[in-house]
Amino acid sequence: NAGVTQTPKFRILKIGQSMxxxxxxxxxxxxxYWYRQDPGMGLKLIxxxxxxxxxxxxxxxxxxxxxxxxxxxxPLRLELAAPSQTSVYFCASSYDxxxxxxxxxxxxxxxVT
Amino acid sequence: xxxxTQAQTEISVVEKEDVTLDCVYETRDTTYYLFWYKQPPSxxxxxxxxxxxxxxxxxxxxxxxxxxxxxxxxxxxxITASQVVDSAVYFCALRAAGSYIPTFGRGTSLIVxx
Numbered sequence: 029n030a031g032v033t034q035t036p037k038f039r040i041l042k043i044g045q046s047m048x049x050x051x052x053x054x055x056x057x058x059x060x061y062w063y064r065q066d067p068g069m070g071l072k073l074i075x076x077x078x079x080x081x082x083x084x085x086x087x088x089x090x091x092x093x094x095x096x097x098x099x100x101x102x103p104l105r106l107e108l109a110a111p112s113q114t115s116v117y118f119c120a121s122s123y124d125x126x127x128x129x130x131x132x133x134x135x136x137x138x139x140v141t
Numbered sequence: 142x143x144x145x146t147q148a149q150t151e152i153s154v155v156e157k158e159d160v161t162l163d164c165v166y167e168t169r170d171t172t173y174y175l176f177w178y179k180q181p182p183s184x185x186x187x188x189x190x191x192x193x194x195x196x197x198x199x200x201x202x203x204x205x206x207x208x209x210x211x212x213x214x215x216x217x218x219x220i221t222a223s224q225v226v227d228s229a230v231y232f233c234a235l236r237a238a239g240s241y242i243p244t245f246g247r248g249t250s251l252i253v254x255x
Contacts, residue, residue, distance in 0.1 A: 061241075070145070070232055070245025071186075087242050118186065132186040 030054050032133035034119050040139045041109040049104040049136050051119030059122045060102040061130065062086070062094065064115040071118065077102055109140045143168045145235050147246035154223055155254050162218040162249045164233030170194075172238035175209065175216045180248070181229040189231075192216060194238075223253045 035050045053060065058079045063071040063086075073086030077096040091113055093105040102121075106113060116137050120130040144167040154160050166175065177189040190200065192209050200207045204221045220227055230250045236243040 068247060070234070070247055071243075072245070073242050076241050084241070116184070120186075129188045129191070130186075131188075135184045 032119055032121055032131050034117075034133035034136050036136060037134065038137045040141065041106075043109060043111065043140060045109050046105070046107050047109070047138075049106070049117055049119075049138075051102045051104065051133060052100050053102075053119075053121040053131070054100065055121060055123075055131065056099060057121035057123050057131070058099065059124060060096065061120040061122075062092070062102070062104045063118045063120065064088065064113075065118060065135075066115050074104065074117075106138075111140050114138060114140045143170075143235050143237070143244040145233055145244050145246035147231075147233055147249050149249045150247070151250040151252065153252045153254065156225060157222050158253075159219060159221050160223050160251065160253075162220075162231050162233075162251065164216045164218065164246060166214050166216065166233070166235045168214075168235060168237065170237040170239075174236050174238065176234040176236070176243070177207065177216075177218050178232045178234065179229045180232065186232070189218075220251075223251075225253050225255050227251060228253045 032053045061076045062074040065071050072088045074092050075094040077083045080099050083094050116135045118135050119133040122130045146165045173194045175192045179187045197209050206219045208217045230248040232248045233246045234243045
């Protein structure tokens, strides 16, 4: 099992550019999540999904979009990147909401300049 | 609104010392869940424990133990006989039972010197 994989590991974007952060899990988990971690801060939930075709906003969704066409994949799209989106992005998955053990990916470090 | 406070920004200890990481929370929900995660230098978060608000039993897992006190809204984490491999940032988090959105503390950086 690879668990949760994220690509890329690092990325530098110019203001106004767009990009997609990829997230894939091979544990057949229904629930998937995107978080961001700003320096010296805890994680904040951006979006989550409870299954293929179902997504919902978290605490800080502005400037992001997601889709969930398969159980395995949960890409995060940044449109019109802004410096405020400089952060480390983590994808996570869990079997269900009651299964509180979320498995995290290694993170993507994004810098917007 | 929920809040999680980890007042200790950084703790430095020498190997084999015991160390306690504090977590104080605020919530109006009657049913909620508390978590601890470890973030080693590699960056990936690792789940350590979940505690339900209706279960105040303390828990021990090897060198790790957790003290949940609802009366003081605290969920403290103790590492006994610390080791260099325990060096990491530790996060406490809170989530209401009916919500998908957790609230994380800012984390405590633990440095264990050999």
